[in-house]
Amino acid sequence: MSEEEVxxxxxxxxxxxxxxxxxxxxxxxxxGTLLVIELAVPPRSTHLWDAVVEQWPSxxxxxxxxxxxxxxxxxxxxxxxxxxxxxxxxxxxxxxxMLTVAFLPFPTKLLAEYVRESESERVAATLYGVNxxxxxxxxxxxxxxxxxxxxxxxxxxxxxxxxLTRRLRPGLAAYVALIVLGLFVPVAAVVGYLAIAVYxxxxxxxxxxxxxxxxxxxxxxxxxxx
Amino acid sequence: MSEEEVxxxxxxxxxxxxxxxxxxxxxxxxxGTLLVIELAVPPRSTHLWDAVVEQWPSxxxxxxxxxxxxxxxxxxxxxxxxxxxxxxxxxxxxxxxMLTVAFLPFPTKLLAEYVRESESERVAATLYGVNxxxxxxxxxxxxxxxxxxxxxxxxxxxxxxxxLTRRLRPGLAAYVALIVLGLFVPVAAVVGYLAIAVYxxxxxxxxxxxxxxxxxxxxxxxxxxx
Amino acid sequence: MSEEEVxxxxxxxxxxxxxxxxxxxxxxxxxGTLLVIELAVPPRSTHLWDAVVEQWPSxxxxxxxxxxxxxxxxxxxxxxxxxxxxxxxxxxxxxxxMLTVAFLPFPTKLLAEYVRESESERVAATLYGVNxxxxxxxxxxxxxxxxxxxxxxxxxxxxxxxxLTRRLRPGLAAYVALIVLGLFVPVAAVVGYLAIAVYxxxxxxxxxxxxxxxxxxxxxxxxxxx
Amino acid sequence: MSEEEVxxxxxxxxxxxxxxxxxxxxxxxxxGTLLVIELAVPPRSTHLWDAVVEQWPSxxxxxxxxxxxxxxxxxxxxxxxxxxxxxxxxxxxxxxxMLTVAFLPFPTKLLAEYVRESESERVAATLYGVNxxxxxxxxxxxxxxxxxxxxxxxxxxxxxxxxLTRRLRPGLAAYVALIVLGLFVPVAAVVGYLAIAVYxxxxxxxxxxxxxxxxxxxxxxxxxxx
Numbered sequence: 001m002s003e004e005e006v007x008x009x010x011x012x013x014x015x016x017x018x019x020x021x022x023x024x025x026x027x028x029x030x031x032g033t034l035l036v037i038e039l040a041v042p043p044r045s046t047h048l049w050d051a052v053v054e055q056w057p058s059x060x061x062x063x064x065x066x067x068x069x070x071x072x073x074x075x076x077x078x079x080x081x082x083x084x085x086x087x088x089x090x091x092x093x094x095x096x097x098m099l100t101v102a103f104l105p106f107p108t109k110l111l112a113e114y115v116r117e118s119e120s121e122r123v124a125a126t127l128y129g130v131n132x133x134x135x136x137x138x139x140x141x142x143x144x145x146x147x148x149x150x151x152x153x154x155x156x157x158x159x160x161x162x163x164l165t166r167r168l169r170p171g172l173a174a175y176v177a178l179i180v181l182g183l184f185v186p187v188a189a190v191v192g193y194l195a196i197a198v199y200x201x202x203x204x205x206x207x208x209x210x211x212x213x214x215x216x217x218x219x220x221x222x223x224x225x226x
Numbered sequence: 227m228s229e230e231e232v233x234x235x236x237x238x239x240x241x242x243x244x245x246x247x248x249x250x251x252x253x254x255x256x257x258g259t260l261l262v263i264e265l266a267v268p269p270r271s272t273h274l275w276d277a278v279v280e281q282w283p284s285x286x287x288x289x290x291x292x293x294x295x296x297x298x299x300x301x302x303x304x305x306x307x308x309x310x311x312x313x314x315x316x317x318x319x320x321x322x323x324m325l326t327v328a329f330l331p332f333p334t335k336l337l338a339e340y341v342r343e344s345e346s347e348r349v350a351a352t353l354y355g356v357n358x359x360x361x362x363x364x365x366x367x368x369x370x371x372x373x374x375x376x377x378x379x380x381x382x383x384x385x386x387x388x389x390l391t392r393r394l395r396p397g398l399a400a401y402v403a404l405i406v407l408g409l410f411v412p413v414a415a416v417v418g419y420l421a422i423a424v425y426x427x428x429x430x431x432x433x434x435x436x437x438x439x440x441x442x443x444x445x446x447x448x449x450x451x452x
Numbered sequence: 453m454s455e456e457e458v459x460x461x462x463x464x465x466x467x468x469x470x471x472x473x474x475x476x477x478x479x480x481x482x483x484g485t486l487l488v489i490e491l492a493v494p495p496r497s498t499h500l501w502d503a504v505v506e507q508w509p510s511x512x513x514x515x516x517x518x519x520x521x522x523x524x525x526x527x528x529x530x531x532x533x534x535x536x537x538x539x540x541x542x543x544x545x546x547x548x549x550m551l552t553v554a555f556l557p558f559p560t561k562l563l564a565e566y567v568r569e570s571e572s573e574r575v576a577a578t579l580y581g582v583n584x585x586x587x588x589x590x591x592x593x594x595x596x597x598x599x600x601x602x603x604x605x606x607x608x609x610x611x612x613x614x615x616l617t618r619r620l621r622p623g624l625a626a627y628v629a630l631i632v633l634g635l636f637v638p639v640a641a642v643v644g645y646l647a648i649a650v651y652x653x654x655x656x657x658x659x660x661x662x663x664x665x666x667x668x669x670x671x672x673x674x675x676x677x678x
Numbered sequence: 679m680s681e682e683e684v685x686x687x688x689x690x691x692x693x694x695x696x697x698x699x700x701x702x703x704x705x706x707x708x709x710g711t712l713l714v715i716e717l718a719v720p721p722r723s724t725h726l727w728d729a730v731v732e733q734w735p736s737x738x739x740x741x742x743x744x745x746x747x748x749x750x751x752x753x754x755x756x757x758x759x760x761x762x763x764x765x766x767x768x769x770x771x772x773x774x775x776m777l778t779v780a781f782l783p784f785p786t787k788l789l790a791e792y793v794r795e796s797e798s799e800r801v802a803a804t805l806y807g808v809n810x811x812x813x814x815x816x817x818x819x820x821x822x823x824x825x826x827x828x829x830x831x832x833x834x835x836x837x838x839x840x841x842l843t844r845r846l847r848p849g850l851a852a853y854v855a856l857i858v859l860g861l862f863v864p865v866a867a868v869v870g871y872l873a874i875a876v877y878x879x880x881x882x883x884x885x886x887x888x889x890x891x892x893x894x895x896x897x898x899x900x901x902x903x904x
Contacts, residue, residue, distance in 0.1 A: 019303045020303075022247070022251040023251050023254065023255055023299060025697065025701050026252060026254070026255025026704060027255050027258065027259055028701065028704070029704025030256055030259040030260075030704070030708055031262075032780055033705055033708040033709055033712065034259065034262070034263060036709075036781055036783050037263065037715065039784045041791050044791060044795065047797060047798060048788065048792055048795070048802060049801045052801070052805070062781075070773040070777075073773075074766070074769060074770070074773070078766075081697075091300060091303070092300070095296040095300070098258075098296075099292050099296070102258055102259045102261070102292065103262055106262050106265045109267050110278075113267050114274055117270065119273060120270075120273060123274040123275045123278070127278070201770055202770065245532070249477050249481055249525060252478060252480070252481025252482070252485075253481050253484065253485055256482055256485040257485055260485065260486075314530075317529070318526070318653055321522040321525075321526070321653070324522075325515075325518050328484055328485045328488055331489070332488050332491045335493050339493050340496070343496065345499060346501070471699060471703065471755045471758070471759075472755075474700065474703040475703050475706065475751060478703055478704060478706070478707025479710065479711055482707055482708055482712075540752070540756075543752060544752070547751075547879070550710075550748075551741075554711045554713075555740075558714050558717045562719060565722060566726055569722065571725060571726070572725060575726040575727045575730070576726060579730070
């Protein structure tokens with residue numbers, strides 16, 4: 001294959017990855033921003049401050065969902081930065097992942113509405129947790145699929161790939177545990193979901209692994225300084 | 227034409243294709259994500275679980291519309307990956323295609339609302355099917371226009387072009403058949419629309435054709451392994 | 453300036469244009485897709501078909517607004533394809549243009565709601581026309597600013613620039629005329645707004661000018677065939 | 679490191695910045711465009727013109743929020759044009775910034791609804807001001823973080839970096855002053871927020887600094903003319 005052909009192939013593949021990323025970024029940002037539409041303006045007769053304070057479950061739901069979407073987006077960005085190219089099957093897995101991301105505003109709305117209704121509160125927290133679990137599991141699958149089918153760049157260090165795989169795993173068990181907890185203490189489960197999102201966003205006590213991913217993302221500048 | 231000029235032309239053309247893709251990705255993702263806004267939160271007095279189960283037509287509508295949008299997006303991505311550049315007329319066809327994609331949330335809403343109302347159910351299913359048929363026909367036209375007016379890349383194999391054309395065609399007949407079926411058994415038609423979307427997303431039993439398209443998308447890596 | 457520096461500059465400028473385009477594409481697509489949210493589902497007691505037919509002003513408004521947004525987007529794409537780079541002032545003009553594009557769903561909603569209310573109908577049609585006029589005038593200003601301040605690529609033929617300027621001008625006078633007409637026959641004005649959008653989208657009887665713009669967009673392939 | 683490796687690194691880093699920009703542009707445009715959904719159509723019995731005039735607080739809120747989002751977007755674009763690459767921590771700061779941008783439509787809605795209700799008006803204006811202050815502070819932090827951690831391009835002049843830092847600072851003090859003012863004269867504070875946005879968008883009397891930033895954005899063309 002001539003050099004020209006290689007460059008053409010590269011362009012074509014980058015285009016492909018770029019559209020999958022564009023579609024994903026669209027869904028992430030819209031789902032994240034739509035959450036705010038669901039925040040209801042209190043009826044005008046009430047005193048606004050009391051009404052706003054009264055609405056705390058809505059704000060908590062907004063925060064947890066935005067944090068989760070942000071965490072999934074960050075992981076998705078790290079993953080696609082490792083990708084050499086996409087494939088039709090990877091795009092299909094991505095579409096199902098996006099289905100669950102786009103759906104998240106609905107259980108968020110249910111949770112905000114039903115959080116202080118004894119029976120229904122449990123149903124809402126469970127549906128919310130199941131949606132988060134599915135999203136997380138599909139993100140996991142998205143990464144595993146890319147690794148197994150040779151879509152990861154050749155220059156990605158094997159240790160980086162392992163670190164990323166290890167980082168994505170614990171979330172699944174935590175979500176299952178919190179869904180069970182949510183059947184008894186729904187609000188505690190929701191706070192737990194926030195904790196998972198924060199764990200993904202800011203890996204406390206894992207500075208070393210962190211740095212390795214960081215180097216994989218921007219090696220030129222880091223190496224240039226040593 | 228000097229080499230520099232050729233590169234300039236390339237940049238310009240890629241920019242053009244890139245804006246058409248950006249506009250399309252925007253419409254696809256917004257239409258797909260807006261669907262979830264239409265899902266109504268049940269009034270607070272009801273038991274949530276019963277109310278959620280009762281809403282199944284809304285979820286079915288969400289699933290069918292998201293799957294269809296995903297399938298059209300995937301086909302649109304494959305098509306634009308074959309394009310060498312866009313033209314003003316291709317962008318016009320694309321705008322009409324986007325009009326029908328952007329409209330889809332409305333019949334989805336009608337369908338979810340009217341699915342168990344004897345007479346109106348048929349109207350809703352018909353409007354929904356007509357919208358899907360138009361979207362599919364315009365996607366077909368989009369591809370045919372690009373092929374006929376020399377917008378497809380020179381290095382795209384003739385067999386690939388034929389395969390893609392053949393893959394897009396059966397959907398049209400299926401939509402017409404389901405619109406007729408929908409006059410008698412609306413819910414069956416809706417399930418059929420889901421089947422068409424899945425058929426486009428996951429080409430069962432067509433692994434061979436599939437692989438050819440796959441190779442056209444990312445030939446470098448595949449060839450490198452042989 | 454070394455060749456490396458020139459390339460760096462180019463990258464930087466392309467980045468700038470690319471973000472202005474990304475912001476614009478976002479506003480265009482969201483404004484275009486939000487229009488469909490405003491389409492109200494008829495209350496369940498009515499017969500759906502009658503209710504849908506009764507809603508024709510909403511569909512007309514949707515069509516006119518989507519066509520106008522599409523026409524403005526197409527012109528915006530042609531303009532930015534001629535740009536060598538952006539400037540802070542061009543981005544400011546673009547922001548005001550986007551303000552008017554993003555606002556369009558509101559007068560569309562007013563128009564659909566009030567179209568058969570004698571007095572208010574005129575107010576709605578006037579507000580709608582003023583919004584379209586402002587959008588068109590700002591698009592005109594956007595292009596003029598780019599031409600006057602040397603943001604257009606050096607290799608853009610002077611004749612192309614004149615053709616584009618001439619194409620953008622007549623819309624302004626037509627909008628003013630239709631706003632006046634709308635004070636007497638509001639629906640006729642709305643149909644006129646659709647005609648303007650179609651005129652911009654499909655330049656009837658102007659195949660020659662059209663071809664020139666087309667060649668400016670994708671000269672390589674066209675020249676290669678001669 | 680070979681030249682090929684350097685190019686690979688560059689591609690990778692640009693990809694990273696590009697996804698952060700894509701996510702940000704998505705949130706900016708959606709938040710800006712969603713504002714218009716909140717504009718309520720007056721009930722049909724009223725005379726439309728009176729009703730529209732009566733709604734002026736909604737339009738003021740729309741204008742202030744869109745102008746602020748536009749100003750933040752413009753500053754964000756200038757900042758990312760200076761960036762050499764992104765880092766995971768910068769993306770986290772950006773996510774929190776985006777959280778506050780995405781939230782803005784909610785206090786805008788509260789303000790529009792409560793602007794003439796004595797007590798609640800103050801609460802709404804304060805919440806609105808606090809949201810703007812947070813957004814501005816996070817934008818400041820975003821830039822400072824990039825400067826301190828060596829993410830700014832090597833070829834960015836030190837004077838440019840100082841100018842940008844100086845330009846971002848005064849907004850914070852102004853927001854704090856206006857939040858206090860808003861406790862007494864809420865509408866005056868809102869007009870002040872508009873003034874800050876305009877100050878960021880159009881730097882009056884600062885043509886010289888302005889020109890320097892301009893040159894940093896597009897030096898090639900400017901130098902070519904001298």
